[in-house]
Amino acid sequence: xxxxxxxxxxxxxxxxxxxxxxxxxxxxxxxxxxxxxxxxxxxxxxxxxxxxxxxxxxxxxxxxxxxxxxxxxxxxxxxxxxxxxxxxxxxxxxxxxxxxxxxxxxxxxxxxxxxx
Numbered sequence: 001x002x003x004x005x006x007x008x009x010x011x012x013x014x015x016x017x018x019x020x021x022x023x024x025x026x027x028x029x030x031x032x033x034x035x036x037x038x039x040x041x042x043x044x045x046x047x048x049x050x051x052x053x054x055x056x057x058x059x060x061x062x063x064x065x066x067x068x069x070x071x072x073x074x075x076x077x078x079x080x081x082x083x084x085x086x087x088x089x090x091x092x093x094x095x096x097x098x099x100x101x102x103x104x105x106x107x108x109x110x111x112x113x114x115x116x
Contacts, residue, residue: 002033004116006055006089026089028054031116040068040108044076044100049092050115056099059087059112067104068111076100 009023032050049056060068062085069079070090079102082088090099101111 002031004028004031004033004055006057006116008089026055026091026116028052028116034115036113036115038101038111038113040101040103040111042102042105044069044071044074044079044102046074047099047101047113049097049099052094053092053097053115054094055116056090056092056097057087057112057114057116058082058090058101059114060085060108061110064108066106066108068108069102069104071100071102072098074098074100 005025005027007023007025011019011021013019030052032052034050036047038045047056058068064084067084068082070082071079092099
């Protein structure tokens with residue numbers, strides 16, 4: 001087992017009250033420490049989520065221009081849109097998590113999926 005810690009921090013500006021600083025950390029002391037590389041089409045692909053996974057990090061290629069889609073149900077054809085290049089962190093339930101990835105059109109190759 002691996003241990004993982006992912007910290008997100010930054011400042012949000014332009015708010016009516018000025019700016020706000022935010023910082024949070026995702027921690028898993030018994031993370032599986034694994035990664036997949038997936039190729040996505042318009043047909044949903046079920047991720048095989050290892051035991052002890054608390055968060056799935058999806059990292060599309062930096063040159064991608066097609067929206068990724070994510071769903072939690074078999075046979076979903078719509079899904080929720082993810083940004084074409086920005087990484088996404090999805091917290092998953094400890095028991096029986098299901099995530100299906102696909103894309104809006106054509107193919108997206110070399111999408112990195114980290115299990116933490």
